[in-house]
Amino acid sequence: MHRVIDEGDLASTSFDIEEARALLRDMVRARTFDDRALSLQRRGWMSGYPPFRGQEASQVGAAHAMGENDWLVPTYRSNAMQLARGVPPSDILRFRRGHPEYHSDHQIPIFPQAVPIATQTLHAVGIGMARNYRHGDDAHAVLCYLGDGATSEGDFHEALNFAGVFDAPVVFFCENNHWAISLPRNRQTAADSIAIKAEAYGFEGKQVDGNDPLAVRSSVESALETARAGSPILIESLTYRQGAHSTSDDPDRYRDDVDLPEWRTADPIERFGTYLREQDAIDDEFIPTVENEVRDEISDAVSTIEETETTDPSDVFDFVYADLTPRLREQRASIQSR
Numbered sequence: 001m002h003r004v005i006d007e008g009d010l011a012s013t014s015f016d017i018e019e020a021r022a023l024l025r026d027m028v029r030a031r032t033f034d035d036r037a038l039s040l041q042r043r044g045w046m047s048g049y050p051p052f053r054g055q056e057a058s059q060v061g062a063a064h065a066m067g068e069n070d071w072l073v074p075t076y077r078s079n080a081m082q083l084a085r086g087v088p089p090s091d092i093l094r095f096r097r098g099h100p101e102y103h104s105d106h107q108i109p110i111f112p113q114a115v116p117i118a119t120q121t122l123h124a125v126g127i128g129m130a131r132n133y134r135h136g137d138d139a140h141a142v143l144c145y146l147g148d149g150a151t152s153e154g155d156f157h158e159a160l161n162f163a164g165v166f167d168a169p170v171v172f173f174c175e176n177n178h179w180a181i182s183l184p185r186n187r188q189t190a191a192d193s194i195a196i197k198a199e200a201y202g203f204e205g206k207q208v209d210g211n212d213p214l215a216v217r218s219s220v221e222s223a224l225e226t227a228r229a230g231s232p233i234l235i236e237s238l239t240y241r242q243g244a245h246s247t248s249d250d251p252d253r254y255r256d257d258v259d260l261p262e263w264r265t266a267d268p269i270e271r272f273g274t275y276l277r278e279q280d281a282i283d284d285e286f287i288p289t290v291e292n293e294v295r296d297e298i299s300d301a302v303s304t305i306e307e308t309e310t311t312d313p314s315d316v317f318d319f320v321y322a323d324l325t326p327r328l329r330e331q332r333a334s335i336q337s338r
């Protein structure tokens with residue numbers, strides 16, 4: 001298990017100061033995006049949003065470990081990771097406004113966000129197996145994001161089993177944020193950890209302090225090397241979902257005081273920011289400056305989307321049924337007559 005870096009100084013780690021600053025910058029950028037997305041949802045700009053507050057170190061640390069050619073297989077919760085990987089905020093906002101495709105011309109190897117739980121684990125193994133068939137080399141690995149709740153789905157077990165048997169170069173990056181909507185981690189599995197599950201499929205599983213971006217980055221970097229060399233691996237990143245599951249959820253209904261050690265629930269930005277200030281790696285202006293830049297970036301994205309959007313509300317009827325049911329036909333007609 002990678003421990004929290006709480007003593008010694010940055011110079012004694014393998015991280016240079018610029019990289020440490022870049023990690024903090026991307027964490028602050030992600031949080032500023034998250035806050036803004038929540039307020040946009042509250043004013044009806046998009047129908048729903050799943051916040052990731054508290055999980056920035058875990059996601060940004062993992063994104064920073066990825067090589068240019070590594071595939072990212074994300075979910076609805078991994079927006080911090082996608083931003084840090086280079087997906088423009090405007091693409092994520094557009095997606096949440098109902099546009100299924102990313103529109104920018106960026107060339108990042110990335111799958112669409114999965115919303116059905118754990119289905120993406122099978123897609124990730126498929127990408128990994130395709131790499132083996134096509135190249136048989138160590139060109140790239142696949143990083144597959146999933147939540148703790150996904151580990152109870154059959155797809156998860158099928159994916160890990162196939163990955164083990166077919167040497168799929170996949171890092172299963174399980175972000176254990178301790179909740180699957182209202183279900184706490186201790187009701188998700190009776191196993192001591194999620195990482196231990198990898199053993200049943202014949203490969204390594206490890207835990208990392210998901211609130212420490214340096215630890216996550218280092219852990220994922222070595223996992224990606226393992227995967228590129230032909231062995232899957234499971235990482236359980238221990239973090240905490242500070243907010244609601246989504247904008248349709250009220251966590252006060254199912255959780256009171258947090259019964260977890262402080263290192264697990266500590267705010268990752270406060271913690272890493274304090275650490276970098278103590279190391280004289282940043283000054284007091286660093287975080288507010290990033291926040292202001294990102295607020296401007298998102299305001300521009302929102303204006304551009306509003307100016308260029310061509311959504312027709314009746315599109316929602318087009319992609320589920322080949323033949324609409326009578327009731328849905330009526331609803332579509334009613335929207336079109338407005």
Ligand SMILES: Cc1ncc(C[n+]2csc(CCOP(=O)(O)OP(=O)(O)O)c2C)c(N)n1
Binds near residue numbers: 117118147149177
């Ligand atoms: C196959 C499937 N079953 C149920 C749901 C409803 N659902 C949405 S999120 C969620 C909980 C997922 O929890 P976890 O995997 O821990 O991820 P987190 O939301 O905490 O990131 C559930 C059950 C779904 N989206 N897909």
